[in-house]
Amino acid sequence: MMPSPTITRPRPLSPNIQIYRPQLTSVLSILNRITGIILSGCAVVLVVWLVAAAWGPHAYAPVQAAIASWIGRIVLFGATFAFFLHLCGGIRHLVWDTVHGFELRSIYISGWSIVAASVVLTVAAWVVSALMGG
Amino acid sequence: MIIKSSDQVSRATLLKRFPIPRNFGVASESRIERGKAWPAPDGATRTKIFEIYRYNPDSGENPRLDTFDVDLDDCGPMVLDALIWIKNKVDSTLTFRRSCREGICGSCSMNIDGTNWLACTRFISDLATPATIYPLANLRIVKDLVPDLTHLFAQYAAIEPWLKTKTTEPERERLQSARERRKIDGYYECILCFCCTSGCPSHWWNGDRFFGPAVLLQAWRWLTDSRDEAKEERLDNLEDPFRLYRCHTILNCTRTCPKGLNPGKAIAEIKKMMIERRS
Amino acid sequence: MDPRNMPDMRTPLARAMGLGSAKEGVGAWWAERVSAVALVPLALWFAASIIAHTGSDYATFIVWLKTPLAAILMILLLIALFYHTALGLQVVIEDYVHSATKFAAVIAVRLGCCALATAGAVAILRIALSD
Numbered sequence: 001m002m003p004s005p006t007i008t009r010p011r012p013l014s015p016n017i018q019i020y021r022p023q024l025t026s027v028l029s030i031l032n033r034i035t036g037i038i039l040s041g042c043a044v045v046l047v048v049w050l051v052a053a054a055w056g057p058h059a060y061a062p063v064q065a066a067i068a069s070w071i072g073r074i075v076l077f078g079a080t081f082a083f084f085l086h087l088c089g090g091i092r093h094l095v096w097d098t099v100h101g102f103e104l105r106s107i108y109i110s111g112w113s114i115v116a117a118s119v120v121l122t123v124a125a126w127v128v129s130a131l132m133g134g
Numbered sequence: 135m136i137i138k139s140s141d142q143v144s145r146a147t148l149l150k151r152f153p154i155p156r157n158f159g160v161a162s163e164s165r166i167e168r169g170k171a172w173p174a175p176d177g178a179t180r181t182k183i184f185e186i187y188r189y190n191p192d193s194g195e196n197p198r199l200d201t202f203d204v205d206l207d208d209c210g211p212m213v214l215d216a217l218i219w220i221k222n223k224v225d226s227t228l229t230f231r232r233s234c235r236e237g238i239c240g241s242c243s244m245n246i247d248g249t250n251w252l253a254c255t256r257f258i259s260d261l262a263t264p265a266t267i268y269p270l271a272n273l274r275i276v277k278d279l280v281p282d283l284t285h286l287f288a289q290y291a292a293i294e295p296w297l298k299t300k301t302t303e304p305e306r307e308r309l310q311s312a313r314e315r316r317k318i319d320g321y322y323e324c325i326l327c328f329c330c331t332s333g334c335p336s337h338w339w340n341g342d343r344f345f346g347p348a349v350l351l352q353a354w355r356w357l358t359d360s361r362d363e364a365k366e367e368r369l370d371n372l373e374d375p376f377r378l379y380r381c382h383t384i385l386n387c388t389r390t391c392p393k394g395l396n397p398g399k400a401i402a403e404i405k406k407m408m409i410e411r412r413s
Numbered sequence: 414m415d416p417r418n419m420p421d422m423r424t425p426l427a428r429a430m431g432l433g434s435a436k437e438g439v440g441a442w443w444a445e446r447v448s449a450v451a452l453v454p455l456a457l458w459f460a461a462s463i464i465a466h467t468g469s470d471y472a473t474f475i476v477w478l479k480t481p482l483a484a485i486l487m488i489l490l491l492i493a494l495f496y497h498t499a500l501g502l503q504v505v506i507e508d509y510v511h512s513a514t515k516f517a518a519v520i521a522v523r524l525g526c527c528a529l530a531t532a533g534a535v536a537i538l539r540i541a542l543s544d
Contacts, residue, residue: 009163009191009194010161010163010274011163011191011274011275011276011282012161012163012164012189012196012197012274012275013160013161013164013272013273013274013275014164014187014245014268014269014270014271014272014273014274014275014281015160015164015166015268015271016271016272016335016338017152017154017158017335017338018151018152018154018156018157018158018160019151019245019248019266019268019271020151020152020245020248020249020271020333020386021144021147021149021150021151021247021248021249022147022148022149022151022152023144023249023386023389024137025384025385025386025388025389026335026384026385026386029335029382029383029384029385030335033382033505036501036505037502037505039498040498040501040502043494043495043498043529044529046494046533047491047529047530047532047533047536050487050532050533050536050537051532051533051536053471053474053475053478053536053540054535054536054537054539054540057471060471061471064471080460083456083460087453087456087457090449090452090453091453093383093449094446094449094450096383096398096402097402097405097406097446098406099399099402099403099406102388102396102398102399102402103396104137104138104139104140104388104389105136105137105138107137107385107388107389108135108136108137108138109136112135112136125460125464128464129464129467130467132464132465132466132467132468133467133468133469284425285425285428285429287425288424288425288426288428288429289429291426291429292426292429292430336508339508339509340508342428342431343431370434370436371434372434373434373435373436373437373438373439374434374435374436374437374438375435375437375438375441375507376435376507377434378438379438379441379442380508382504405439405442408439408442409439409443412439
């Protein structure tokens with residue numbers, strides 16, 4: 001068995017993420033992680049918002065104004081999409097944990113379904129919100 | 135759009151690679167440089183361009199990407215046939231592993247057009263233009279398309295892939311019902327080509343400690359074999375935040391298995407057995 | 414010879430076995446799933462409540478948060494949310510950080526989530542229990 005040449009020139013590592021084809025499997029998985037991290041940020045904002053509300057209307061007003069500003073709304077729209085994608089993706093993961101839905105056909109159908117469902121739910125949430133008086 | 139079996143090649147691709155620079159985060163000895171364009175064959179009417187990763191350990195140079203023109207009328211239909219044609223007719227130093235040429239030995243596993251598969255069971259007609267051939271992802275390269283599989287086989291040895299019993303040996307066979315025997319179907323057929331492990335992003339980032347889909351599928355094969363008597367020990371050895379639980383159900387493994395097996399499902403079964411033994 | 418550049422002369426099996434199995438890990442996996450199951454209805458309830466209250470003023474919002482149902486569900490949401498977040502972020506850090514910074518980052522995430530959950534719960538209690 002040849003020793004690994006670490007003192008002499010090391011063997012090159014074959015490319016991985018640089019050349020591997022993005023597929024529905026890996027793309028939805030990394031999106032679930034990215035949306036999760038985004039939602040962690042949203043959790044912090046949630047606590048800031050609650051603490052501001054507990055502090056009284058004078059503390060709550062600037063926080064509410066920031067959320068209601070046009071940049072706040074864009075962020076909130078993105079956060080809503082991230083929320084629904086992570087929620088649907090999470091449910092898909094919970095189903096996998098019961099060892100169901102592992103055939104490739106099911107993986108692909110469930111994958112496209114959660115993308116579609118997330119878009120529909122995001123749009124629906126904002127439409128209902130607009131109708132409610134936003 | 136809907137993939138029904140792993141041998142389906144996606145016709146349309148939104149992204150051929152993740153949108154990061156070509157040599158992103160790559161150590162200096164692994165940077166791929168532009169390679170040689172080998173001459174096209176004379177008088178060939180149907181040709182196809184192949185871009186192939188080359189590395190010569192004796193030259194002191196970095197790996198490079200060579201371009202070959204393959205005469206499709208002069209070679210067989212599979213990618214392995216094209217590689218053998220190149221080796222015979224153009225560049226005899228092109229190095230790759232091969233043996234059975236029928237998809238059962240697992241030697242010719244490599245990255246073809248961005249996904250891992252066996253060269254002998256991939257049709258040339260299913261390839262993009264130009265076709266790109268890289269070695270299996272994230273492995274140290276010995277030469278050209280030959281990766282160093284030592285660590286992967288060491289991880290396989292670490293799960294002790296043999297029958298472990300405490301009961302004294304029976305006079306004849308160890309008994310197993312037909313239903314019990316069916317439980318290892320879909321797992322015993324693994325040819326250890328390591329297409330799955332090499333395509334797993336979690337193994338890319340944590341391959342030193344994460345066992346990867348191939349090894350975990352074999353671990354499940356022994357866990358679900360009714361004749362084995364070492365379940366407790368096997369589960370203890372697997373219950374580790376890295377060895378088993380770096381699997382985040384990315385499922386690149388199931389998508390890429392050239393034998394149509396399901397490592398993702400095997401790992402889910404292991405995780406389910408982990409919960410069942412403590413509840 | 415610099416000890417930091419000494420080659421790794423362990424056998425391949427020794428390298429693969431590393432420090433051996435931790436013999437634990439299922440606890441964190443299970444907790445992440447249990448908190449996820451709790452979050453499905455709680456987060457949906459929260460989203461629906463926020464949407465229903467679009468455009469309401471501060472006073473209306475406070476009146477709603479004072480109701481026992483809203484206060485209790487909000488606190489449960491915070492507990493489930495920050496438990497799930499702490500476990501999830503820990504896994505992300507372990508995946509990508511391999512130096513000693515990893516331990517500092519994991520501790521920071523866990524303590525930060527505890528602090529934020531407590532702050533949020535105190536805020537809700539302050540609103541719910543005041544007059």
